[in-house]
Amino acid sequence: GFLFPAFSDRSSDVNAIGYYVKDAKKAQPAFMQEVLGCEAKRTAAEEKKTFHGILKDVISEEVEDAKTVILDIQQDxxxxxxxxxxxxxxxxxxxxxxxxREAMAEKGLSEEVISKVEEICEEAFGDTPPLAENLIDSKALQTHAAAKKANVLALEVESLKQKLEEKEALPEKEVILQVSAEKLPDIQTEFINGKKCIVIPLEEDEHATINGKHWDNAPF
Structure with missing residues (x-):
């Protein structure tokens, strides 16, 4: 459908036509040019498709996982x-x-690829660069963010699992100490009441934590 004259700034505009299509992916540029006599312009959906196509074609030549890189560019x-x-x-x-260039920075891409994307985009969009927000696939970014979060959680779980396995593998009577490097020269081994003991001198302003409990010269 179309409206002439167009309605702009709460008044009629005889120099413009309001044009509507149900599906932005099917803008019917031939109808705009041959019937309405207007220069056809890409819709937001067409701009997004064009931009993503450029990224995919160029980045795939250099990067195996081009999809992830493109999503990272979209996020930026x-x-x-x-x-x-x-x-x-x-x-x-x-x-x-x-x-x-800013969106593609720090993605591990070569200068050749970045320059090529810039050049092709200039050729495709001419003197009217598209709005950056029209090129963002919000649903894809949400899915990508959720996948990243899941990967981080998986790595954390795996790390905790390894720590538990290492802890279980330790002998039951093994004592593990963690002290600052400055205290290492002060550590001594002495026999007290017939038992071998590790002695770590503490200054007045120093404290120790054993099994999560603060040691204050009092028995546990």
Whole structure:
């Protein structure tokens, strides 16, 4: 559907046409050009598809796991948009070459790949770079963030499991001490009441913690 004249700033605009399609992926550019006489522009969905296609084609040439790198780039774009909004409120962030380079920084990509993405994006979008927020796949980022969190938790669980296994493997009567490097020269072994003891001198301003309990010269 379309509306002429367009409704803009609470008044009619005879220099514009309001155009609507149910599915943004099917914008019917031929209808806009041949029937309405308007220059066809990409929709937000088309811009996102174009940008993701460029990233996939170029990054896949150098990186095996291109999907993860692309999601990381999207996350940086999302962070960039959020930070910009906090400072400039409603001012949009355009996907200019500097913005592309910033989002791709520290991703382990070569200068050749970054420059190639910049060049192809300039060719694809011309003098009207798209809004950065239109290129962000929020659902994919949520899934990606959840997967990252799950991986971190899995690593933590594995680390705890290894520590428990190491603890269980220790002899029951083994004593483990953890002291600062400065105290090492002061540690001595003495026989007290016929028993071999480890003696660690403590200064007045020093304290010890044994099995989680603070030692204050009193018996446990």
């Amino acid at each position: 774009l999302n962070d960039m948009v959020e930070e910009h909004k906090n400072v400039f409120e409603n001012e949009p962030v355009l996907l200019t070459p500097p913005a592309i």
